[in-house]
Amino acid sequence: MEDKRESSVSPTSFTSVLKLSQIGAASVPKCYVLPPLLRPNLGLCPNPALVSPIIDLSSLHHPIHGLRIKEEVRLACKDSGFFQVINHGIPLSVMNDALDAATDFFELPHEEKMSLASANIREPVRYGTSLNHVKDRVLFWRDFIKHYSHPISTWIDQWPSNPKTYKEKMGNYTQAVHALHRKLMGVVFENLGLSPKYLHEGIYEGSQVMAVNCYPTCPEPDLVLGMPPHSDYGYMTIILQNHQGLEIMSHDRKWYEVPVRKGALVIQIGDQMEIISNGLCKSLVHRATVNSDTDRISIASLHSLALERKVGPASELLVDDQHPLSYTEGSFSGFLDFISNNDIMEVRYIDALKKDP
Ligand SMILES: O=C(O)CCC(=O)C(=O)O
Numbered sequence: 001m002e003d004k005r006e007s008s009v010s011p012t013s014f015t016s017v018l019k020l021s022q023i024g025a026a027s028v029p030k031c032y033v034l035p036p037l038l039r040p041n042l043g044l045c046p047n048p049a050l051v052s053p054i055i056d057l058s059s060l061h062h063p064i065h066g067l068r069i070k071e072e073v074r075l076a077c078k079d080s081g082f083f084q085v086i087n088h089g090i091p092l093s094v095m096n097d098a099l100d101a102a103t104d105f106f107e108l109p110h111e112e113k114m115s116l117a118s119a120n121i122r123e124p125v126r127y128g129t130s131l132n133h134v135k136d137r138v139l140f141w142r143d144f145i146k147h148y149s150h151p152i153s154t155w156i157d158q159w160p161s162n163p164k165t166y167k168e169k170m171g172n173y174t175q176a177v178h179a180l181h182r183k184l185m186g187v188v189f190e191n192l193g194l195s196p197k198y199l200h201e202g203i204y205e206g207s208q209v210m211a212v213n214c215y216p217t218c219p220e221p222d223l224v225l226g227m228p229p230h231s232d233y234g235y236m237t238i239i240l241q242n243h244q245g246l247e248i249m250s251h252d253r254k255w256y257e258v259p260v261r262k263g264a265l266v267i268q269i270g271d272q273m274e275i276i277s278n279g280l281c282k283s284l285v286h287r288a289t290v291n292s293d294t295d296r297i298s299i300a301s302l303h304s305l306a307l308e309r310k311v312g313p314a315s316e317l318l319v320d321d322q323h324p325l326s327y328t329e330g331s332f333s334g335f336l337d338f339i340s341n342n343d344i345m346e347v348r349y350i351d352a353l354k355k356d357p
């Protein structure tokens with residue numbers, strides 16, 4: 001198939017991968033083909049030790065069982081920065097409605113979605129493709145709509161008004177997932193012995209961005225990625241997905257598939273939490289693969305401190321010769337500048353903030 005790169009470089013006029021998928025070509029355009037070393041190795045086995053933390057939150061407030069659940073969260077944050085939760089309090093119907101709203105949005109006519117396209121990565125509502133298709137040297141097999149979401153009353157009017165039920169369905173899920181992240185962050189902070197005051201101020205002034213991702217079926221899934229390896233800059237990400245495709249990197253730099261479990265939500269620790277905890281929590285490196293059978297939708301709720309707020313290791317944490325201060329301060333805004341000027345396939349913002357050992 002011909003290289004569509006030329007027609008894809010304008011910020012507000014690009015070919016969506018959904019459109020390419022619907023054409024039904026037998027191969028992908030060259031601009032999506034990754035160098036061999038960066039290609040996915042599809043068909044990986046899940047690593048039970050890494051992907052098994054499925055934490056049942058139903059007894060979180062029980063005086064005895066609650067302690068065990070908090071310990072499970074502590075270990076998952078320390079070891080990998082990854083776990084899944086069940087019995088988290090968000091009804092399956094609310095989750096399914098959000099996935100339906102996302103599917104209906106991507107099925108809108110291309111021109112209608114393009115009215116939300118923007119070259120400005122700080123735009124509160126933005127439809128796009130790849131990661132940053134204007135800058136990416138190789139394109140990724142993903143279309144997305146991202147919208148600022150907290151406080152919801154500030155942003156919801158700017159969300160897509162078509163499909164008609166989008167705001168209601170996505171809004172219900174957005175608020176439910178914000179409440180869940182507050183509950184989980186309470187546990188993460190308690191485990192670190194950090195004051196809830198820090199947490200509450202941070203969260204209420206903080207940001208929630210919903211990244212609604214569509215990975216359409218792809219004729220050559222072993223040559224492309226839906227999203228490149230990266231860690232999320234915020235402190236926590238919660239992912240709702242309808243099909244397999246998320247892969248996480250283990251300590252030995254191997255990739256493992258995350259199995260999809262009905263009703264479960266994926267929890268990922270992000271860079272800000274690694275920094276706040278001075279390295280006691282791990283920011284998870286992950287990527288998205290695609291497949292030739294099923295369109296995949298994922299909805300990532302990205303939680304971070306306010307755009308301009310400086311984030312460094314919490315002052316209450318023990319820092320001494322045994323536990324040296326490991327990071328300099330960064331901010332969400334600094335991250336946005338960083339990704340505008342660097343290739344995230346080559347360098348992560350958090351690595352730039354790490355102090356020399
Ligand atoms: O699609 C996925 O499972 C991952 C999405 C993701 O990593 C992101 O939106 O930051």
Ligand SMILES: [Fe+2]
Binds near residue numbers: 230231232237286300
């Ligand atoms: Fe991510």
